[in-house]
Amino acid sequence: MIKSDRNPTENKRWIPSWGSWLVVGIIVLGIAGINAYTGHVEEEPHGSPPNYGVSAVHLPDTLYFAGERMPLEQFDTRESLDRELLVNTYFHSQTLLLIKRSGRYFPVIEPILRKYGVPDDFKYLAIAESGLSNAVSPAGAVGFWQFLAGTAREYGLEVNDEVDERYHLEKSTEAACRYFIDSYDVYGNWTMVAASYNNGRRGLDQQVVIQKQHSYYDLLLNEETARYIFRLAALKVIMVSPEEYGFYFQASDLYPVIPTYEEVVDTPVENFADFANNRGTNYKILKYFNPWLRKPYLSNRTGKTYRIRLPEPGARIVGEGGRGPEPGITG
Template sequence: VNTYWHSNTFLTLKRANRWFPVIEPILEKHGIPEDFKYLAIIESGLTNAVSPAGATGYWQFMKTTGKSYGLEVNSEVDERYHVVKATEAACKYLTDAYMKYGNWALVAASYNMGMGGLNSKLDHQKVNSYWDLLLNSETGRYVYRILAVKEIMSNRDDYGFVIDEKELYSPYETKVIEVSEPVADLAQWALDNNINYKILKTLNPWLRSKSLTNSSRKTYEFIVPVDSNFE
């Protein structure tokens, strides 16, 4: 972590104020240490990023991995962009990894390089500790990066990241509307529900098309603002 990347770090601090209150209770519900919220920062900077390899969302799921952990991924719906559902899926992965390794540092390493890759390293080197493993440079510094981000974000003033509380992004105040029917035109649906298409897509980035076929009549939860003065 480079403390001179001030502009990016300030943005991350602002985003964390909005999204950590969403992520933290999900981690707690699944018995995952709260420090894993910093893993999401390492992965995506708390944005719906897409990597060159195709890893997507706050938790950077590949398509096949996301599906294997219960996320819907198709041309109209991609729940890797759904912060709550992607966090739930990440917790399932982290739980599986902890059941296998019994050690949270190894769990974090596996998130970066995959369980198969980590298993190979552990077997070959005949050790059972992350700190004793010879790893590629990215995974070798991965846990240290998480710890460094925690240190900086927990003591931001000490590292020169002085920010007024009023500048932090506030959590969205939202409610849910259940939708079980096809939606031919999401822009029209938005207008019918007293918002606009931009707001709908901002709060529901997992909606990847202009419509929702929903031939199975699955119930989706559309997130909309409580207040019409949404910004």
């Protein structure tokens, strides 16, 4: 018997079932409905955002960092700023948290910058370095200003097992200011001072020699330092005009300055838990205001004078009488 190459089912005619017709009908009606709906919707003009969406951010025509003009007429400078504005605008939770923290810590940092004649914009370095927190980097840099131990000691901070003043906001800010002033004597402009704080003077100096350029905006630098000044500028732009970049809050939403007083200590402290309890607070809160005290005791064999900060009575309680001065953000 000779077998045919044709499939036996090829001669059978397919007859759709009622279920198949139902599916086809639904699809046809759906397409018709979509066409009818879209036919009544006017297309939004290009560049006009809906009520909620992701849109391009506003770039200022002119911008100064630390009193020095950024050359935004240059495409690479302008696009670098645009990148950092986008990143920090749409990193909503982190940027809002930084804005909230600024209410507590900028009032501490700003007067110290003024005292040393350092531009106010350098407060944004503390955000870029540590997020306004006592961060510890993998390289061992510590505190708001991210000092390595050797540099901290060079600029007058005490660093040992019991006391580490890199965690002391006021003292570390003063040390950072002394570093900035020394760097300004080298570079003669604040933009390069800020870049050197991120890259290190030696590393920045090497690139100046190799590339034969003295302007930050004309130097090819490592990724982090190349973005650094633009991140500072973006933070400034957003924090000075937060609503323009989609951040809405009231002054009361910012973390306030907590009222405190200082107690002078020039003797050993055997137990800081007892020390705190005897002063109407506790170990946790004492360490919150004095993170530079690294142990639960203080040997103080030399009789050195230390100033320990403690909260005013009732200052821990949120509400009337328990908040510090109204916080605010200045440009």
